[in-house]
Every structure is written in structure tokens, then in C-alpha cells.
Amino acid sequence: MNARQPCRERRQRRYREQCKIDFEIRLLKLSILRGHEKMTRATEDIIDSSRE
Structure with a gap:
């Protein structure tokens, strides 16, 4: 396990x-x-566009 893996996993989570x-x-x-x-x-399109 390299040093960046825990950080990457936290970010993904x-x-x-x-x-x-x-x-x-x-x-x-x-x-x-x-x-x-x-x-x-x-x-639905309006709701989806408000998240962007």
C-alpha cells in the first residue's frame, strides 16, 4: 500500500x-x-439542471 492510497480511498468514499x-x-x-x-x-430535467 503506498502512502497516497488511504487519501484516495477517503476522497472516493x-x-x-x-x-x-x-x-x-x-x-x-x-x-x-x-x-x-x-x-x-x-x-425532471429542471431538477437535474439545478444540481449542476
């Missing part, structure tokens, strides 16, 4: 955790919108 959180937030937003209006593909 944080990235995966952040992606999971972002995905869960997206699902929550979609479920809220589905409860208020009929879901369209455009609405």
Missing part, C-alpha cells in the same frame, strides 16, 4: 457519499412535485 445524498435529494424533490402536479420529463 466522500464522493460516493455526496452522490448518494444528491440522488436522495433529487428523489425527494421529485416525490414532492409528483404530489402536486403531473410529472413530466421537463420537470
Whole structure:
């Protein structure tokens, strides 16, 4: 194991955790919108673009 591996693994783990959180937030937003209006593909695109 070289010295950089633990740092790389931590960085990858944080990235995966952040992606999971972002995905869960997206699902929550979609479920809220589905409860208020009929879901369209455009609405999903708007939510996705707000994350960028």
C-alpha cells in the first residue's frame, strides 16, 4: 500500500457519499412535485439542471 492510497480511498468514499445524498435529494424533490402536479420529463430535467 503506498502512502497516497488511504487519501484516495477517503476522497472516493466522500464522493460516493455526496452522490448518494444528491440522488436522495433529487428523489425527494421529485416525490414532492409528483404530489402536486403531473410529472413530466421537463420537470425532471429542471431538477437535474439545478444540481449542476
